Amino acid sequence: AHINMSEEGVQCPPGLQESSDPSGNIRACGRTVDNNCSSVHFPTGSSSYTQICGIVRGYAKGVNRAFGPSYYHPNLANIESPYVDGISITRGSPREHIWTYAARLDEIEGEFCSCANFSYLKTDVPSFVGNDYYCES
Numbered sequence: 001a002h003i004n005m006s007e008e009g010v011q012c013p014p015g016l017q018e019s020s021d022p023s024g025n026i027r028a029c030g031r032t033v034d035n036n037c038s039s040v041h042f043p044t045g046s047s048s049y050t051q052i053c054g055i056v057r058g059y060a061k062g063v064n065r066a067f068g069p070s071y072y073h074p075n076l077a078n079i080e081s082p083y084v085d086g087i088s089i090t091r092g093s094p095r096e097h098i099w100t101y102a103a104r105l106d107e108i109e110g111e112f113c114s115c116a117n118f119s120y121l122k123t124d125v126p127s128f129v130g131n132d133y134y135c136e137s
Contacts, residue, residue, distance in 0.1 A: 001013075001042040003029065005018075005027040005028055005029060006027070012029035013029070013040045014040075015038050015039055015040050015041075016029040016030060016031065016032075016038055016040055017029070017030060017031065017032045017038075019061075021059075026059065028057075028059050030061075036082040037081075037082035052089065052091065052098055054089075056087050056101060058086070058087060058101065058103060060103055060105075060137075063105055064085040064086070064103035064104055064105050064137075065085050065104065065105065066084065066085055066086065066102035066103060066104040066135050067083065067084055067102055067124050067125055067126065067129075068085065069082055069083055069084060069085060070083035070084065070124065070126050077126040077127075078126070078128070079094075079095045079097055079128050080095065083126050083129075084100055084102050085102065085103050085104075086100060086101045086102040086103040087100070087101040088100045088101075097128050097129055097130075097132060098132065099132050099133065099134075100129050100132065100133040100134075101133070101134055101135075101136070102133055102134070102135040102136075103135075103136065103137070104135055104136065104137040105137060
């Protein structure tokens with residue numbers, strides 16, 4: 001699948017909602033307003049594969065708490081729930097975790113993600129994520 005929102009005429013896939021900055025210069029796809037998370041399925045058909053490659057460009061809106069959702073609500077610490085403020089890449093059914101990109105509000109203050117190697121920051125990464133994640137503000 002190829003979705004480049006900087007290309008004219010490209011639309012968000014079903015399940016995601018388009019938004020843009022006030023100037024209209026940056027268009028992006030994101031979750032719907034009334035939903036804690038949104039999923040997009042990219043079928044591979046009968047093709048086999050050995051790698052998953054891609055580029056995700058994220059834009060922050062509101063307060064991003066990285067793994068805060070699963071910390072505040074332990075029942076969300078599973079792969080079928082909105083456990084992260086960010087992007088989760090999974091495959092298969094049942095889902096298998098591949099990678100998580102966690103978004104945080106700030107690199108040097110706060111909690112819930114081990115950004116910038118600050119040992120005083122609390123890290124509560126769900127066990128199924130393991131070390132397969134990146135955190136950034």
